Every structure is written in structure tokens, then in C-alpha cells.
Amino acid sequence: MTDEQHTPAPDRDEALEAVLGNLLRIGVFVAAAVVGAGGVYLLITRGDWIPDFRSFQNGGSPLRSVPLILRGAFALRADAIVQTGLLLLIATPVLRVVFSLFGFAHERDWLYVALTLIVLSVLAVGLSGLQT
């Protein structure tokens, strides 16, 4: 702990940077693997389908909440598996913010703990529509 909380020495965040870098890489890799697996399945089962995405008909994708998406994925529906991967992808930067919170708390940088909590609250508002 230093007296000057907000004038960090150079390279002070190196440990946190390494953790965040790994988290981002693993999150994106897992999400891409799930999307890729669902995508291959999608192409095998519906590759010859003639899609029409020219207008926002029928109100768009029905896979629009976490319970619906996960239920579809457990029933091994290809589109729901892809959508599950997309949820994992969205969760990755959110998790990065959560880890930053721990990192700043460990450095006892309370100003940045507060700023991180604000960002998390805004994210919670944005993601709240996915509950049902």
C-alpha cells in the first residue's frame, strides 16, 4: 500500500494485466468453440435452407432470453447452441470487469473499485432483459 493511491508506479498493473489477458483469451476460445460446434451442426442440418433475412419479419429471433436459449441448447437445437456460445461471449467482457474489481480491491484502489461497480451496475441494467 502506498500513500499516493492514484499515481501508480509504472508497470504496477502487470499482474492484473496478465490475469485479464488470460481471462479474455479463455472466454473467447470457449465461446468460439461452442459457436463453432453449433455452427457445424447448423450447416449439416440446414445447409440447403434458403433463408430470408431481408426484413425484420416475425419479430426476429425467438431465442431472446437465457432460459429459452439454455432449454433449446439442452434439447440439442443447433441455433440454441450457437446462441449459448454468444451468451458466453457477452459474459466474457462482463467477467473481465468483475475480475478488475478484485484486482483494484487487492491494490486497495477504492476509487477504481467504485468506478468498476458503476460499470457493473450499468451492465446489469443492460442484461436484465434476458431473464425471461
Added chain:
Amino acid sequence: MSYLVLSSLLFAGSLLAGLLGALTGLGGGVVIIPLMTLAFGIDIRYAIGASLISVIATSSGAAAAYVREGYTNIRIGMFLEVATTLGALGGAALAGVLSTGVIAVVFGLVLVSSALQSLRGSHDDSGALRPDGAALRLGLNGTYPLEGRRQPYNVTGVAPGFGLMIIAGGLSGLLGIGSGAVKVIAMDRIMRIPFKVSTTTSNFMIGVTAAASAGIYIARGYIVPELAMPVMLGVLAGSLFGSRLLVAVRTTFLRRLFAFVVFVLAVEMIFNGITGRI
């Protein structure tokens, strides 16, 4: 066109978009949305949804590499994310009420201003001359790797930079792009952050900004897995490759290349938005 052909073409196009997006730090969305709407006639709301997903992948994939190379300033990132995530919620709310033509025109105008900004002379990387009070209190000053040592830099213009980042977040939520263009302008020109630090930190923030509005887009049905799949995977592959090239490529060349591509796409988007073709 069968789904197999459509997804293959989208994958190839997204690969290129991801490469450009990572090299310029501006995200793949600025190329993907024109590609999907102009070349494939896909509804702009689906294009925005797929693009939003792709920018999260671009940002997180490339950020993982940048963070470890020591360019990214995570304090600047977290501070400005307060602004961008708030703006993103506002932008996503607006996207639900504006017509597709209006969204296309706004998109085109954002692209034109990005192109013009990036052509407006070269930027010196000396940083702010004197330490700024707000930047000191927020601990925003840092160092970055330069010729084998760590070059210190100071940050200035904290309040106007923060304000512009709210607009950047709003455009991200409205248009499904990272709006790295506006972010780089705020961080480069106003806050005087060295180019590679601003590019990588901007990239670092794009994923969180996009995640703030992605929940709203999924809940509205704008994110279609059949379209998001090839776009996300293509962009991701392209951005991972691009992030490895970044350190080797000269920034002036990047800016000119980006400006040209973006300008052409912008004019087409505006034209199609006004004539009601989008």
C-alpha cells in the same frame, strides 16, 4: 442463395473485416454492416445484431494479446467505460424507435467523419506536456513500450474526453459498432494519449461497451444465431491475425487505408438510407 453459401461468404467477408478492424483499432463493425446490408440485402437490424456480437469477439480476442504486450492502460479503460456503457444503454434504446433508413444515414455520417478525422494530419505521440490535475487524481498517466524501454506519458482533457465517450457509447449501442473511431478521436486528439495506447485501450473497452447493449439486442430478437455465427467466427479469426501484425505495421499507412475503405462504404450507406433501399 442457400444458407451454406450465404454463411461461407459472410465468413470470408468477416475475416477481412476483422483483420482491418484489429489493425486500425476501430472494430470490424464498420465494414460488416455495409457488407451485410449492401451486398446481401440483410435487414440492418440483423446486421447490427451480428456486428455487435462480432465487435465483442474482436475486442476481447485482440485485447487479450495487447494487454500482455503492455500497451493497454486499464485505468483509462475502466474510467471511460463508465461513460461508454451508459451511452450504450441510451443508444440501444434509440435503436428500437428509429427507422432503418435513419439508422443507415447516421451510420454513414459516422463513417464519413471517421474517415475525415483519420486523414487530418499525423499525430505526434509526445503526450500532454504538463500533467493534468484530473488525470493525476484518477491515476490515468502511464507508460508504454517504446524501443526496448517504457516511455511515460501524461493524459489531459479528461472532462471533454469523458463527454465524447458517452457519445461514442451511444453510437455503439445505436449502430452495433465499437465506435472505436470516436473513441480514438477522444483519446488521441483530446486526451493526448499515444496512438498505440489509445488504439489498444479503445479496443479493450469495445467489448464491455457492446456487452452493455447486446443484452437489449438479444431481448429484442435482433441477434439471429444463423447470421451471428459466421460473422463472429470470421471476425475473430481476422482480428487475431491482425493483432499480431499491429506492432509491425506503420500507423500512418493504417489510417490512410482505413479512411479510404470507410469513406466509400459511408457514401453508399447514406445513399441507400436516403433512397429507402435499406
